[in-house]
Amino acid sequence: MAQASMSVSPSSGAPDLRGSVGRRRSEAVIRGIFFIAASVSIVISAAIILSLIFEAATFLRLIDLDQLREIGWFPRRGLFDIGTVLMGSLIVTVIAMVIATPVGLGSAIYLSEYATPRTRRIIKPILEILAGIPSIVLGYFALTVINPRIVTQIFSGADHFNLMAAGLAVGVLIIPLIASVSEDAMRAVPRSLREASYGLGARRITTSVRVVFPAAISGIVAALILGISRAIGETMVVAIAAGGTGGSLFTLDPLGPGQTVTAAMASLATGSDQVRGASAAFPSLFFLGLLLFVITLGLNLVGDVFVRRTRQRY
C-alpha cells in the first residue's frame, strides 16, 4: 500500500474542515470590494435624481407657474413654454419613427428569416458600424446632405434649419437599435413554430408575416418603444440641424426651425451668455432634464416589460 499515504486522509480522529483562515478572509475582502463597486451605480442614480429634483425645484420656485404656458420657449426672456419644446421633441420623434420603423423592422425580418448565416455575417456589421457612428457626425450629415439634398429638394419651402432634417437623421440613428432588438425577438421564436408553418405548405413570406412577426410582437413593440425613447433623448443631431438657437415660438411646422427638449438644454448650456444668479434660465436646464429623465425612464420601463414578456414566453 505505497499509495495509501498519498491519497487517504488520516483515518483516525475527525478531519479538519475549517479550511485556511487566510483564504476565507481574503475571499471576504474581495467580495466586499466587488460589492462596493456594484453600489457605485446606485450612487450615480441617486445623484442624478437628487440633482435633477433639487435644481428643478429651485427653478419652479423662481418662476410663476404661468410662465410655463407662453407663446414660446425663450428662457432668457422668462418665457418657458413647455409645450413648445415637447411639441418639437414629438415632431422629431414622429419623423424619426416613420423612417426607422419600416427600415428597422424590414432589416430585422431579413436578417432573421431570409439571410443565410454567411450573408448575416456580412450584413450585420453594416448595422453595427452605423450604430457606432457618433451622433454629432449624423448631425453634420443632416446639415450637409439630408437637408440641402433631400428635404429642400422635396419641400421647396423648407428652412435652412428644420425639424424635418433633424428627424430624418435621428431616424437613421435609431435604425440599428430597432433592427437589433426586434431581430433578437424574432430569432427567439422557436424553430418548431416555423417548421409547423412550413409543414402546412406556407411560403417564407407567409411564415414571416403571419407566424414569426405575431409571435415576436412583444419584442418588436419593445424595440419601437426603446427607439422612441432614444429619439427623444438624442441631442446633438437636433442641436446642429433643427435651428432654434436661443429659443423658438410654438410651432407645428416640421419644415421650419424648432426647439426640442434636448436642443433647448444644449442651447442653454452653450449660449455665450450663460446666465447665472437670479435668472431662472440656468435652473430651467435641470427642469428640462428632469422632464426628459421622467419621460425616457417611463418609456424604458414599459419597453423592459415587453422585452421580458418575450423572454418568458419561450
Place this chain on the structure above:
Amino acid sequence: MMTTATPPSPAAETSPKRHMDIRIETRSRTGDEPATRPAPVIQMEDVSCWYGDFRAIRDISLDIRTNAITALIGPSGCGKSTLLRAINRMNDLVPGARLTGKVLYHGEDLYGPRVDAVEVRRRIGMVFQKPNPFPKSIYDNVAFGPRVNGVRGDMDELVESSLRRAALWDEVKDKLKQSGMALSGGQQQRLCIARAIAVEPDVILMDEPCSALDPRATLQIEELMIELKENYTIIIVTHNMQQAARASEETVFLTMGEERAGFMVEKGPTSEIFTNPKNQLTEDYVSGRFG
C-alpha cells in the same frame, strides 16, 4: 497490455499485475465479511434538500462504505444528483438551495458552522455528467487543483501519477501541452477523474459519468472505478442498471412520492438489490417495469 515502455516510478507499480489482484479481491469480497468493515466515511441522518419551497429529497439516512463503490439508482427526477451534490456541498452554489439533517464525514458534520465548503470539496472530489475539462492544457487541467490548494513540490510527478491512476498517462504523455478539450469524450472524462484525484480526496462523487460516452469508453471508466476503489470511496449516480450491477458493491434505490420529493426505498449489497429486493417498488424498477 497497457504499459509498454513506461519508466519505473512509484505510480507505475500499480500497473497491470495489481489491477488483476484488485479485481479478483473485489469479486470475492462482495457482500460478506461485514465484521472487518471500517467505519463509514459518509453518514447521512434525516437529510432533506430544498430548492426554495420545493423539497427535492426527504429524510434520507444512509451510511456509505469505505473503499467501495456505492451506486445511487432511481427514476429521473428522484433526487439522485441532489443527494450526491449534498455530500460535497455543491448544492451551496445553487441560489435558494438548503439542507436539513446531518451529513457526517469521518464523524464531522459537513454543514457545521465552522466548516469551509471549499475545504470539503477538496476532500470529496467530483466527476460530472458531461466531461468538463478546463479550456487549458492537459497538464494544467490536472495541476489546477493542487495549485489552487497551495500544494508545493514536484508538480510534474503529481500530474504524472494522477494521469497514471486515471489510466490516461500512456495516451497523453507525449501531448501534455495540448488542450484537454481536444481529447475524445472518454479520454476527457478520464482527464476529469485525474483532475479530481490530483487534489488527493478520499471520496469521489460521480454524477452519471458515462452518460455522454460510448459503450467502449463506458467500460473503460467502469474498469477504472474498480481499480480506484482500492484507495477511494466512490459514490456513483447512474441511470444504467447494468452499470450499477457490474461495478458497484452497494446500491441505493431512490424514488419519488406524490409531491415529487425523492426518498430512499432500499439500500443493500448490489447483488441483493438486483436479485432479491425487499421492496416491491425496487423490484418493479430493477425489472424495468417503470422508470
Place this chain on the structure above:
Amino acid sequence: MTSSAVAAQVRRASLQRTGVDVRSAVFQGLLALCLLFSLTVLVVLLVDVLLRGLPVFAARGADFLTSEVVSQPDRAGVVQGIQGSVLVVLIVAVTAIPIGLMTAIYLEEYAPDNRLTRFISVNIRNLAGVPSIVYGLLGLALFVGTFRGLGIGTGGNGRIVLAGGLTMATLVLPIMIITASEALRAVPNAIREAGYGVGASKWQVTRKLVLPSAVPGILTGVVLSLSRALGETAPLILAGAVLGSYSSGDKDFVEQLFGAYTALPMVIFGWTKESAPEFRELAAAGIIVLLAVTLLANAVAVYFRNRFERSW
C-alpha cells in the same frame, strides 16, 4: 396513358412552381431595400465627409492635427480636442472600466439572488437608457460643482478635464457592466462546477477559469465603452468643455490639466455652428479623425465578438 402516369404528371406539375411568385419576390426585395438603405446612408455619409474633409489634409497635412482651435479657419486645428479626448478616454479607462468589470463580476459570480441584487441590475438597465445629456447635468451639478467648490479650474470655475472625464465615466459605466456581464454569463457553468469540484474558492474560479474564458467578450465591452466615451458630445457641453476657439498658449501640461479643456467632438460641434463654408470643411476634417478612431475601435469590437461566438 396509364392512370399511374397521369397521377405522376399531376404530382410533378404541383411540385414545380408555376410562374414567379410576385408577392414573395416583392416582399424580399423590399426587405433587401431596408438593408440597402442603411448601407447607402453609410456610404454617402463617408463619401461626403471625405470629399469635404480630405482637401483640408491635402492643403495642410499634419498641421491640422497640431494647430490650436483658433477663429481663423486657415490656421485652426484640433490639437486641444485630441489632447482632451485622449485624457477623457484615459480617465474613463481607469475608472469606469475597472468598476464596471467588478460590478459585472459581483452580479454574475457573487451576488445572492435577492431584492438588493435585482434592484441593482434593474437600476443598471435603466441607467443605460438615460439620455446622455442628462449625464451632463449630473456632471455639471456634481463634478463641476465640486471642483468649483474646491476652487480648481480657470478662475476657480471647476471646468476641468477631470470633470468631463468623470462625467463620461458615469455614462459609460452601465454599458461596460452590461457587456461584461453578458461575457461572463456566456461562460459555461460546467467550467465553474469543475473548478469548485477540485476545491477552488470563488475568487480562484473567477480569476483563473471564468475571466480568462470571458476575455474576448470583456474586451468587446471595453472597446465599445471607450469609443462611446470618445464620440459622445452632449454630456461635455454641460460638463464644462469649451465650445469654440480658445488658446492654450504656452501653458504647461499641469496648467492645462487644471485649466480650460475641450474634446474632439466639441471642436467639431463648434465648427458646425459657424456659418462660413470653410468651417464646414474643418468640421469634416475633424470628423475624419473622429471616425477613423471610432470605426477602427468598432471593427476591433466586431472582430472580438466573432471570435467570441465561435469559441463556445
